[in-house]
Amino acid sequence: MIILxxxxxxxxxxxxxLDGINLTVxxxxxxxxxxxxxxxxxTLFRVLIREVVPTEGRALVAxxxxxxxxxxxAPYLRRLVASVFQDILLLPERTVWENVAFALRATGAPSxxxxxxxxxxxxxxxxxxxxxxxxSQLSGGEKQKVALARAxxxxxxxxxxxxxxxxxxxxxxxxxxxxxxxVNRQGTTVLVATHDPLLIQAYRKRVIELKSGRIVxxxxxxxx
Amino acid sequence: xxxxxxxxxxxEEALVNLKRHLVxxxxxxxxxxxxxxLWTAFRSVSRGTDALLLWEGKKLTTVRVGLKPxxxxxxxxxxxxxxxxxxxxxxxxxxxxxxxxxxxxKAYGNSAAFRDLIGHNPLPHALVVTCRSPADVPRCxxxxxxxxxxxxxxxxxxxxxxxxxxxxxVSLVGLILSLVLGVIAFALIHNDIQITVYGRRNEIRIMxxxxxxxxxxxxxxxxxxxxxxxxxxxxxxxxLCGGIGLAIPRVPLGLLQGLLSSxxxxxGEALKVIGMGALLGGVSALMASLRLVRxx
Numbered sequence: 001m002i003i004l005x006x007x008x009x010x011x012x013x014x015x016x017x018l019d020g021i022n023l024t025v026x027x028x029x030x031x032x033x034x035x036x037x038x039x040x041x042x043t044l045f046r047v048l049i050r051e052v053v054p055t056e057g058r059a060l061v062a063x064x065x066x067x068x069x070x071x072x073x074a075p076y077l078r079r080l081v082a083s084v085f086q087d088i089l090l091l092p093e094r095t096v097w098e099n100v101a102f103a104l105r106a107t108g109a110p111s112x113x114x115x116x117x118x119x120x121x122x123x124x125x126x127x128x129x130x131x132x133x134x135x136s137q138l139s140g141g142e143k144q145k146v147a148l149a150r151a152x153x154x155x156x157x158x159x160x161x162x163x164x165x166x167x168x169x170x171x172x173x174x175x176x177x178x179x180x181x182x183v184n185r186q187g188t189t190v191l192v193a194t195h196d197p198l199l200i201q202a203y204r205k206r207v208i209e210l211k212s213g214r215i216v217x218x219x220x221x222x223x224x
Numbered sequence: 225x226x227x228x229x230x231x232x233x234x235x236e237e238a239l240v241n242l243k244r245h246l247v248x249x250x251x252x253x254x255x256x257x258x259x260x261x262l263w264t265a266f267r268s269v270s271r272g273t274d275a276l277l278l279w280e281g282k283k284l285t286t287v288r289v290g291l292k293p294x295x296x297x298x299x300x301x302x303x304x305x306x307x308x309x310x311x312x313x314x315x316x317x318x319x320x321x322x323x324x325x326x327x328x329x330k331a332y333g334n335s336a337a338f339r340d341l342i343g344h345n346p347l348p349h350a351l352v353v354t355c356r357s358p359a360d361v362p363r364c365x366x367x368x369x370x371x372x373x374x375x376x377x378x379x380x381x382x383x384x385x386x387x388x389x390x391x392x393x394v395s396l397v398g399l400i401l402s403l404v405l406g407v408i409a410f411a412l413i414h415n416d417i418q419i420t421v422y423g424r425r426n427e428i429r430i431m432x433x434x435x436x437x438x439x440x441x442x443x444x445x446x447x448x449x450x451x452x453x454x455x456x457x458x459x460x461x462x463x464l465c466g467g468i469g470l471a472i473p474r475v476p477l478g479l480l481q482g483l484l485s486s487x488x489x490x491x492g493e494a495l496k497v498i499g500m501g502a503l504l505g506g507v508s509a510l511m512a513s514l515r516l517v518r519x520x
Binding site for chain 2: 049051072076083085089091103108110111
């Protein structure tokens with residue numbers, strides 16, 4: 001599903017974002033990406049949705065060769081590789097339903113598709129009963145669940161979640177993680193960037209640790 | 225079906241945004257209406273003035289041509305037929321010398337000088353040439369003066385030149401004002417779309433993340449500009465047509481009423497103004513979105 005071969009990202013000012021990353025993630029796999037701030041977690045995710053193009057190496061994601069594909073193909077890649085970023089909030093003047101439907105319509109789906117896909121996505125994150133609520137009426141955990149539903153509504157093959165529990169209390173964090181695991185069990189490949197060690201310890205999943213743009217540890221589940 | 229859905233999405237999103245920023249929307253639509261209204265009003269007045277000028281100018285399109293005394297009636301009529309075929313000539317009338325004398329007598333009355341002419345007519349046959357427009361008069365008179373049958377030419381070169389100069393300046397001022405007003409409307413909508421892009425940055429980011437193409441992201445913005453132009457120009461046309469329509473029966477019959485009537489927009493012209501407003505808004509928004517929303 002994801003194959004990165006010696007991927008390097010150097011920004012215009014000479015800063016190195018990723019420094020020779022070699023990584024393979026199989027279909028339906030779940031992995032945590034960990035590392036301190038500035039270690040390259042977000043850059044890695046931005047490479048996977050082709051917001052950042054590798055300066056060296058080869059990257060294959062969901063059948064797309066990121067280093068060779070045309071920029072006009074990037075939106076089609078992003079329909080397969082959904083992302084939930086910490087800084088992307090819900091649209092405050094739209095209801096939960098409208099927030100999810102907005103993502104669907106933006107990909108060119110007909111409005112008739114809303115009635116089928118939106119309840120399914122909201123049900124998947126246990127938010128169907130809050131469909132008419134506005135974001136201001138939701139807790140932090142609920143907002144994150146809606147953001148997940150918005151990412152899932154287009155039925156992606158890969159889900160990237162960047163610090164999805166960053167601003168949440170332990171209970172909400174567990175709920176969000178459980179949801180991500182549920183999504184993964186349904187066949188979606190899930191990568192979760194976090195620097196919450198307790199969260200990682202609680203789940204026996206693959207952990208990929210980054211430091212200064214390099215993978216310093218890639219621990220498979222069950223290996224201590 | 226895909227295109228219809230996409231257009232419906234653009235329209236929905238544009239309307240959501242217009243409704244969300246109602247005060248800004250009303251301000252922009254009003255300003256566009258004012259600008260397009262001023263432009264249309266000026267064009268209407270300019271057209272009314274043109275009609276008035278043309279009506280006045282018609283008096284200047286006549287060239288009187290005196291033929292040489294040796295030219296016979298048949299030769300004169302033949303020349304009239306040849307001149308009638310010229311592209312800048314609207315009408316030619318052959319004026320027999322007897323008719324010319326009778327016209328002269330009518331104009332000057334039964335004075336002693338005319339009584340002395342009884343039984344003798346010193347006038348030549350003549351042609352009365354009407355040109356298509358005052359601008360054709362210099363060309364026509366130059367052509368006629370070179371003909372061997374022609375003795376003299378009578379027209380009003382200074383009046384024609386003055387008239388053409390007035391028409392030229394009215395057109396020039398109209399063109400400049402139209403351009404200035406067009407640029408103002410364009411800049412207004414462009415600026416508004418820039419503010420919208422800033423206001424919608426979260427929507428735009430979400431659209432880019434979920435896989436909207438760059439044109440899907442730009443679509444609602446272009447639609448928004450189109451709606452600004454469309455509604456602004458529609459308001460302007462309604463106010464203008466309504467205003468003129470209400471004013472016509474209230475002014476006394478005469479030149480002002482005639483001028484007002486010739487300023488009134490026809491259905492086709494009103495649609496053209498609305499279409500142009502929409503196009504202006506659409507193009508302005510397109511340029512703003514091309515600059516501000518790039519593929520990532």
